[in-house]
Amino acid sequence: MKFFIDTANLNQIQEAQDLGILDGVTTNPSLMAKEGITGKHNITNHYKLICTIVNGDVSAEVISTDFNGMIEEGEVLAALNPQIVVKLPMTKEGLKATKYFSSKKIKTNVTLVFSVGQALLAAKAGATYVSPFIGRLDDISTDGLNLIKAIKLIYSNYNFETKILAASVRHTMHIVNCAKIGADVITGPLSAIEGLLKHPLTDSGLAKFLEDYNKGKL
16 A cells, blocks of 8 residues: 655655655645645645655646646646646546546546545546545545445456545544555555554563663663
């Protein structure tokens, strides 16, 4: 399973990269705004900076809602770096744009997916990634992991090449459970990824080793 970090914060991206486990980055307009990155020129430059830190795919989201606008934006984004994946909304216009970019061999990430039907359409249109938002489904008392399971089954039935990118990951157990059911990728905050490092027996064991070592020095 690949690990993406869901942020536009360069320090967090670098920290995840330094851990040696980072495979890619996902962003969206909200994450850019959170870092104070606004305006087309600044956002474009920020994507370029992200691509200098991480070696894998970087999802860059269009903000247009019409087909022509998505194509215009997406082509500009894709030209920035071969790592760029054009992130498109799960709408009728977004689906058309996904098919267009697929025919041009440009990578896509269909986002805001909340149902199996939407995931099926994205795969049919040739999406590189499909992003089911499991955390937001959990927020409305719907099991987001069950959606991942259902998409996995359907994609396996028909040998779709579209990768399941579990998005809106909120915590460490989301990551573990996504791994259990075979999600291709997870994207979440650095805190959720770092949570995998933690176990009280590791901490106490290390403390004991150091204690015994220091006793031997006396």
